[in-house]
Amino acid sequence: xxxxxxxxxxxxxxxxxxxxxxxxxxxxxxxxxxxxxxxxxxxxxxxxxxxxxxxxxxxxxxxxxxxxxxxxxxxxxxxxxxxxxxxxxxxxxxxxxxxxxxxxxxxxxxxxxxxxxxxxxxxxxxxxxxxxxxxxxxxxxxxxxxxxxxxxxxxxxxxxxxxxxxxxxxxxxxxxxxxxxxxxxxxxxxxxxxxxxxxxxxxxxxxxxxxxxxxxxxxxxxxxxxxxxxxxxxxxxxxxxxxxxxxxxxxxxxxxxxxxxxxxxxxxxx
Amino acid sequence: xxxxxxxxxxxxxxxxxxxxxxxxxxxxxxxxxxxxxxxxxxxxxxxxxxxxxxxxxxxxxxxxxxxxxxxxxxxxxxxxxxxxxxxxxxxxxxxxxxxxxxxxxxxxxxxxxxxxxxxxxxxxxxxxxxxxxxxxxxxxxxxxxxxxxxxxxxxxxxxxxxxxxxxxxxxxxxxxxxxxxxxxxxxxxxxxxxxxxxxxxxxxxxxxxxxxxxxxxxxxxxxxxxxxxxxxxxxxxxxxxxxxxxxxx
Numbered sequence: 244x245x246x247x248x249x250x251x252x253x254x255x256x257x258x259x260x261x262x263x264x265x266x267x268x269x270x271x272x273x274x275x276x277x278x279x280x281x282x283x284x285x286x287x288x289x290x291x292x293x294x295x296x297x298x299x300x301x302x303x304x305x306x307x308x309x310x311x312x313x314x315x316x317x318x319x320x321x322x323x324x325x326x327x328x329x330x331x332x333x334x335x336x337x338x339x340x341x342x343x344x345x346x347x348x349x350x351x352x353x354x355x356x357x358x359x360x361x362x363x364x365x366x367x368x369x370x371x372x373x374x375x376x377x378x379x380x381x382x383x384x385x386x387x388x389x390x391x392x393x394x395x396x397x398x399x400x401x402x403x404x405x406x407x408x409x410x411x412x413x414x415x416x417x418x419x420x421x422x423x424x425x426x427x428x429x430x431x432x433x434x435x436x437x438x439x440x441x442x443x444x445x446x447x448x449x450x451x452x453x454x455x456x457x458x459x460x461x462x463x464x465x466x467x468x469x470x471x472x473x474x475x476x477x478x479x480x481x482x483x484x485x486x487x488x489x490x491x492x493x494x495x496x497x498x499x500x501x502x503x504x505x506x507x508x509x510x511x512x513x
Numbered sequence: 514x515x516x517x518x519x520x521x522x523x524x525x526x527x528x529x530x531x532x533x534x535x536x537x538x539x540x541x542x543x544x545x546x547x548x549x550x551x552x553x554x555x556x557x558x559x560x561x562x563x564x565x566x567x568x569x570x571x572x573x574x575x576x577x578x579x580x581x582x583x584x585x586x587x588x589x590x591x592x593x594x595x596x597x598x599x600x601x602x603x604x605x606x607x608x609x610x611x612x613x614x615x616x617x618x619x620x621x622x623x624x625x626x627x628x629x630x631x632x633x634x635x636x637x638x639x640x641x642x643x644x645x646x647x648x649x650x651x652x653x654x655x656x657x658x659x660x661x662x663x664x665x666x667x668x669x670x671x672x673x674x675x676x677x678x679x680x681x682x683x684x685x686x687x688x689x690x691x692x693x694x695x696x697x698x699x700x701x702x703x704x705x706x707x708x709x710x711x712x713x714x715x716x717x718x719x720x721x722x723x724x725x726x727x728x729x730x731x732x733x734x735x736x737x738x739x740x741x742x743x744x745x746x747x748x749x750x751x752x753x754x755x756x757x758x759x760x761x762x
Contacts, residue, residue, distance in 0.1 A: 249616065249619050323603060327571055328602070328664075330569070330570065331595070
């Protein structure tokens with residue numbers, strides 16, 4: 244456990260000191276400030292616009308961290324052989340994967356907490372003209388927290404997908420491309436299924452739809468982690484749903500990390 | 514008595530194209546004696562780095578194995594006894610020398626106090642003390658190489674594997690590293706190192722092995738290999754040329 248914590252610590256330090264981080268922080272700050280102006284352009288559903296823009300910025304910044312910092316750091320380790328500096332000590336490969344993921348997760352937790360706070364601040368300032376954040380329909384801080392938490396879980400899933408692709412491929416660009424493809428599929432497949440089920444524009448076989456539903460959870464289903472609609476419209480969201488979402492997300496991450504370790508174990512590192 | 518480093522019938526090939534394989538190590542067996550400096554020589558592409566990579570568990574052999582103090586190199590525990598300096602140390606650029614040394618020390622499970630003491634001692638010895646808190650990305654190639662050596666010996670391992678330790682060093686740096694290797698030798702450490710600089714090998718090594726196209730051509734005392742020839746370099750070139758001539762149809 245000490246070794247994993249040791250690796251997590253140096254990975255976290257690497258993340259904090261990475262120049263990429265400055266760019267992401269600067270961009271996020273600019274976007275959050277611009278959110279205040281964007282919301283003023285609307286006269287209806289200001290709260291919906293403020294939440295949408297705020298959480299989109301959080302997603303964008305979080306994804307930039309996962310892709311450019313997370314996958315970037317790991318890819319440098321695997322593809323440029325930095326991993327040898329770690330593995331030449333009495334450290335096994337599963338400890339390396341766990342430590343790296345731990346460090347990057349810790350970094351994401353801190354980043355999402357800061358971005359979430361900014362998001363809440365921009366929401367509070369953006370809705371000041373309609374009576375502040377408390378005036379939103381059925382607003383609850385718990386729901387805001389659940390929305391941020393589910394976003395974090397989705398980012399961790401993408402990170403674990405990136406881990407697997409890093410050890411499977413031979414280049415960082417390829418890893419980013421494949422991870423991005425999975426991200427797009429994970430975000431759109433659920434919408435496609437909804438359209439097919441409605442059957443307004445296209446008719447599809449029931450077995451095909453059921454198969455597609457299974458695939459949407461295999462890929463993973465990132466739409467399920469998007470709770471901002473519930474927050475914006477004050478829609479109820481059962482605690483059991485959140486629990487199921489956590490179980491699904493954590494299991495998915497563990498399975499991918501297990502696969503990453505299995506591939507890395509077989510891989511020649513130099 | 515268990516040999517500190519023992520290569521036993523080691524085979525390794527790499528695939529290329531769709532179905533072709535290139536044999537890099539062909540049934541290699543070597544035993545390094547405790548407390549000796551062992552030079553591993555060979556032309557480029559002979560298989561030196563591959564053998565070292567197997568010894569450190571970076572790559573898995575097709576057949577055979579390497580044992581470090583009797584423990585299979587495939588097990589992480591074997592690396593408790595080894596310090597490793599690669600030809601091009603790939604270090605975490607954002608971290609400082611002190612942080613990297615602390616990481617290596619903790620990874621080898623030595624106490625915090627010992628790490629601090631040894632890190633300061635080594636950084637002073639390797640002329641890096643005034644840069645100890647600077648990120649490694651600001652270091653020159655030679656400085657990185659010296660830091661790599663400090664990282665390899667921070668836990669005072671009984672066995673050292675050095676892959677081209679003089680690579681990228683200026684004459685001052687080379688002399689410094691040579692003196693450190695001699696110091697380590699006098700402290701009874703077993704040192705296995707590969708180098709192209711045969712003058713250094715002649716000066717430092719008790720025994721050598723010469724590898725060419727994955728086969729061991731010579732394994733024995735350095736003095737016996739040099740024999741009647743003037744230098745190690747001329748004996749080495751002569752052996753490789755003879756092998757080339759025999760290879761030709």
